[in-house]
Amino acid sequence: MSRFLTSHAAALPSTVPFTGPEALERQTGVPFRARLGANESLFGPSPHAVAAMQEAAKGAWMYGDPENHDLKQALAAHHGVTPAHIAVGPGIDGLLGLVCRLVLEPGTKVVTSLGAYPTFNFHVAGYGGVLTRVPYRGDHEDPEALLEAARLTGARLIYLANPDNPMGSHHPAAVVEEMVANLPEASLLILDEAYADLAPPGTVPVIAADHPQVIRMRTFSKGYGLAGARVGYAITNPDLALAFDKIRDHFGMSRVAQAGALAALADQAWLQGVRERTVAARVRLAGIALANGLRPLPSATNFVTIDCGRDGDHARRVLAELAALGVFIRMPGVPPLDRCIRISLGDDQTLDILEECLPLALKAAG
Amino acid sequence: MSRFLTSHAAALPSTVPFTGPEALERQTGVPFRARLGANESLFGPSPHAVAAMQEAAKGAWMYGDPENHDLKQALAAHHGVTPAHIAVGPGIDGLLGLVCRLVLEPGTKVVTSLGAYPTFNFHVAGYGGVLTRVPYRGDHEDPEALLEAARLTGARLIYLANPDNPMGSHHPAAVVEEMVANLPEASLLILDEAYADLAPPGTVPVIAADHPQVIRMRTFSKGYGLAGARVGYAITNPDLALAFDKIRDHFGMSRVAQAGALAALADQAWLQGVRERTVAARVRLAGIALANGLRPLPSATNFVTIDCGRDGDHARRVLAELAALGVFIRMPGVPPLDRCIRISLGDDQTLDILEECLPLALKAAG
Structure with missing residues (x-):
């Protein structure tokens, strides 16, 4: 600890509010196939x-x-x-x-x-x-x-x-x-x-x-x-x-x-197009959740939060298993919200990967 | 003043450390022909x-x-x-x-x-x-x-x-x-x-x-x-x-x-090239100053500070006259440094403009 810090600064943790997907990739050595954790827009910005x-x-x-x-x-x-x-x-x-x-x-x-x-x-x-x-x-x-x-x-x-x-x-x-x-x-x-x-x-x-x-x-x-x-x-x-x-x-x-x-x-027309693709992707992502016996929560955003139906430890296992399969997602940090996982909307190609991996992750999570 | 500010924040001025050239352009309605005030690199970044x-x-x-x-x-x-x-x-x-x-x-x-x-x-x-x-x-x-x-x-x-x-x-x-x-x-x-x-x-x-x-x-x-x-x-x-x-x-x-x-x-080769162009441009800019009866200070940077030989009011007039001619420069803020103006290095084309304008500005400044 540098002696020049104020007592307030010294007492603050050197923690990151969120670990970036790049850091997780460096830990595992395997790049993510689906980047669905940071609520970025997979539909991209206007050209x-x-x-x-x-x-x-x-x-x-x-x-x-x-x-x-x-x-x-x-x-x-x-x-x-x-x-x-x-x-x-x-x-x-x-x-x-x-x-x-x-x-x-x-x-x-x-x-x-x-x-x-x-x-x-x-x-x-x-x-x-x-x-x-x-x-x-x-x-x-x-x-x-x-x-x-x-x-x-x-x-x-x-x-x-x-x-x-x-x-x-x-x-x-x-x-x-x-x-x-x-x-x-x-x-x-x-x-x-x-x-x-x-x-x-x-x-x-x-x-x-x-x-x-x-x-x-x-x-x-x-x-x-x-x-x-x-x-x-x-x-x-x-x-x-x-x-x-x-x-x-x-x-x-x-x-x-x-x-x-x-x-x-x-380019408000692009934004309008993103809105329409967002609505469609919400429906598809909710469908993937339902097909796996999970409960998707209604979404007003570019992600869908999915109730895994058990506790935080279970949801964390699902998240970890998805990560091991190359799918980056995040989840709420505290009970009772942490019974859920949070998956950003993706384009069809990325949601294909999720659709393939989610049942495997759920099975592995037990 | 918003009543939510801390007393410390409330007491701070809402001032800008430096006015940007764009703000000056909006004030005059005339774009600068030579942007030589912010010590930006007119040689540009590596391609x-x-x-x-x-x-x-x-x-x-x-x-x-x-x-x-x-x-x-x-x-x-x-x-x-x-x-x-x-x-x-x-x-x-x-x-x-x-x-x-x-x-x-x-x-x-x-x-x-x-x-x-x-x-x-x-x-x-x-x-x-x-x-x-x-x-x-x-x-x-x-x-x-x-x-x-x-x-x-x-x-x-x-x-x-x-x-x-x-x-x-x-x-x-x-x-x-x-x-x-x-x-x-x-x-x-x-x-x-x-x-x-x-x-x-x-x-x-x-x-x-x-x-x-x-x-x-x-x-x-x-x-x-x-x-x-x-x-x-x-x-x-x-x-x-x-x-x-x-x-x-x-x-x-x-x-x-x-x-x-x-x-x-x-791209350290590009940086090395910038260094070489910097040295050459310093020489040219110093020469422009000398040709106008001003004293260029030795420079270890991408700008040359030029002693106008009188006081801050005079230097401020020179700066204002240069601005009126479309040349953006800055100058030190306090005496005795403010006898000087500070001109960023430019490519030859931009220094041509300075060379043309500086005698006019000095004449107008009196």
Whole structure:
């Protein structure tokens, strides 16, 4: 341990919220045949986005525009807000870290769901926040319980993902709107809408762009298929959006990524096609689960969470057996969610591999 | 101001360390003809790096390897250290922020030079550190004065860039080695070697990779010509390198950027060519300065700092007149360095534009 670390930093673990598939491949020496664990888009980004990045690569000697001007203009037009309502950052992961840094002091209370996005918890711990975790109700995050916990603890931050990861469930817009209407005065709601682009109609709530207590997070990593480019954005009131300028890495956005995101946003027809392929792939993946005696949960995302019907040890065995067969998936980390495995949607070729391997893995898992 | 900000965050300004050239272009409505202000490499990245990024763009639906395994292996081999001595991050800017976060608490003392890299100061302020700024001696950062200030203040961090930005000067390796040998026990030295790839032979000090009190910063933004990709790395003892895992954005590196950096590193012949073109362009740029009655300072970097012979107001006028003619440059921010302007090296075509515009700008500046 370097003696120069603050006592807080020294006490933090040097752990990774998620192990990458490449690390698992290096451990086994065998590349995955099906990469279905990280909720990446196997349908890929728009060809126009790829072409834009390829063109921008020639200009990679230039820093990206630190103001993300063009992208913010386009996002504002897309969402019907002003550019002042938008903050662009290196993925939702990066933006969650920035929000935590802006809002948390050591001991500040934060509320999330037990089993929800671990990277948010990583950032909260990293800035000394104190987490209260509220159980899921069934397979859904529980807005009422989150609000109640926030009231009880005086939480400054509440985290809700809609649609949810890792369960793939969603609340209809009205439920989230009701939650927003009942936010405690002391609380800022982080509404993580990473999967909103793929959600069923009626999922995305109407929230005033100037609402002082809500920050929505969006990404190019899921529906737009640009996880490897690192572009996310927040939609919030201009005061809070401007506060990111106090601490963000102003030249931190890749010029290539900016170009890719701009082109991806412009190709809404591609996104619509991804939506349609997503719906079809959900049906097929659910069918594979059912054919193997497992229960697929309804999905509003680009993955299907599948109840293996037993406990976490069993689900972990299924996951390990799939990995041994070359299929990378992930699963929820805590009971009772960890009775499930989480499989990203794939193209037909990749789901063929899953279809072949799942019965073998289940048999081997016992 | 959002009421959710911590008092520390609320007190930080929403300022940008540097205004980007794109913002200046939007203000004037006229694109720059010569982009010579950000010390980007007008010689560009290796064509192999461009090709690698173009290929990787097709796979941008995948997250990058969060362990940066392949790049760390290659960097370790290149520098004769182990991968455990390397931390990869989104540019030196991003890494400086992470080091500040690991090491600083509100009130922690930090020493840098008066007029040195503003983004470092931005991060120090962002984490509540208290800066002592030591004057340059002539046009060089002053290692003895930095050490003395660190001793007097009990500084936990000392920042030294070698070669230096914004003056372009450098210390020979022995001076830095002497500084390292005399570090106060309480101090960690950040040695920013962003321009080391372009420095004259004999500039890069020999420092034990396990030294507990030094962290070196390197980048693909300068010599390798990949500023828009956002890849930097630190070389330091494994304890400190590992500490980055406590707080870094594990999935924050662009997959496209990882591929570009790996290919750029492999093409040392290209870097050598850039070095040779850099030396030639320094000579030409110095000649342009001299032909206009200005004094070019010796440069160990990809820019030449030019003493305009009067005060900061005059130099700012020269800069503004050059901007009006379509030439983007920058200049040091504080006296007495701000008697100078700082012009990045260019290819011949771009230096032709500078050669044409500089006399006009000087005449207009009076």
